[in-house]
Structures are given as C-alpha cells and as structure tokens.
Amino acid sequence: MKRRTWFTIIAIAIIIGVYVYEYVLVEAEQAEIVLEGKEAKANTNAFFLPTSTTNQIIHHNGYSLSYSEPHEQAEWVAYELKKSHLSNTNHKRPYFEIDKAVKTGAASWRNYKNSGYDRGHLCPAADRRYTKAAHDETFLTSNISPQDHQFNAGIWNTLEQKVRYWARKYNGVFVVTGGVLSGRMKTIGSEGVSVPNYFYKVLIDSNSGKTKMIAFLMPHKDSSKPLYEFVVSVDEVEALTGIDFFPELADELENKLEASRSYKDWSF
C-alpha cells in the first residue's frame, strides 16, 4: 500500500477512536449520575416528597427536585433540614454549574447574566453548610430561580432564616419550595427562564410531637409585612401549582392539615 493510504487509515482510526472514547466517557458519566441519584434517594426522606407534574425528579445528595423544562427551573426543591445540618462553617461561594443530571438540559447560568435578577437559591446554601460538598451542590442551575434582589435579600431571606430557626427549635423540618410556574410570566435569557410571580414554601414537622404543617405564598416583591401575613393553606398552594404535596400521608391527616391555614403551632 502507498504511504498516503496508510496515513488515511491511521487518521480515520484516530477519529473513530476519539469518538468511541468520548462515547464511553459520556456513558460512564451518565451511569455515575444514575448511581449517585440512587444513593442520594436513600438519603432523602422520600416519604415526604411531592408529586412531579413534569415527570422529571432528580435526587442529589442534599436535596431532590422536580425540573420543569418549559420554565427552565425546578417546580419544587425538597429537602430535610435536620437540626444537625445547621452549621456555622464558611465555604467559599463557587460558580454555578449546569446540572448534568437534568436529562432535558438544565438552564445555563448565562441566562441570569445581566438579567437584572439574582440567581436565587431554592435550597439555600446556608441550609447545607455541614459539608463543602453539600454546600457546593446547591450551586446547580436546577436549584435556582430568577429573583428580584430586594425580594431575595429581603422578605424571602427572612423566611429562610425563620425555617432555620424552626429546624433548631423543632429538631428538624422537611422543606418544599419553589416558584409558582403558572400564569403569564416574564422570561430571561436565551433559554427563556420564567420569572415566577409568586414563590411558595411548604413545611412539615413530624419530629416534635404531633405532625404540623405550614405554607407560605409570597408575591415576588419585597415586603415589610410580618411573615405570618403570608401564611396560606397547603391546599391553596396545590391549587396554584398542581403539585400534590404529601401524597404518602394518611389521607385523613393529609386532608386536615392541608386545609388549615392556622399557624398557632409555629412560633414566630
């Protein structure tokens, strides 16, 4: 054979080799994500997970989420905030990363760049400070929603601090949170990330005596009102979002707790 023919054969072999190598890498990565998901699921209190209206639930080690592809964000993020999770350790704030576990492709952080909106955490970084890994895991684009800075640093931040206060006081709480992804919404970035008009937070405590719930629904703007002014029933959040929050709970208890908008069992 001519030397040129050999060059051609070797060149083709190299190209094929690279493709096969990359294919194997991607497969291995996917397998790893699935495995991580399974391990993570074992860590989460699956009993309290809501239903997914989007059919795409993802389990990370520190939280689970249901991703809405049309809105390029999670419809809910859920996690258990144990008393033992509360930590004062400081970790350096990392860059946000695209969540590779989202099969339909999670939003890029670039959508938020110069959008005028914060990359607002759903599972707050401050709730996962017990390890660096747990902290950094909250910096995935599947865990953020566009939030007005005054809102995020204001009333929403106040609510997040109250959740930590309750986790301390009641020996842990289970948290479900997200933006209300319905109605007319503004979008940001080339991928069209929806800007929710409301954010909600639903809590359940089954660690300190009788099971209790509380839900908050907040317009996406800062407020100086007291937190309890934003308390609604879980049923109201369900009606707005289409999410069924605690389907595994015994129906009688679920119906009773979710219909109530009383906050007498929660100390402010």
Added chain:
DNA sequence: CTGTTCAAC
C-alpha cells in the same frame, strides 16, 4: 444572611 461586580494573576 442574600447577592453582584471588578481588578489582577
């Protein structure tokens, strides 16, 4: 705590 921006390496 919640974040963003900008300069230097």
Added chain:
DNA sequence: GTTGAACAG
C-alpha cells in the same frame, strides 16, 4: 478561568 476584595441591603 480563578481568586480575592469591595460593595449593598
């Protein structure tokens, strides 16, 4: 790209 400091509520 990474890192660190300054800034704002």
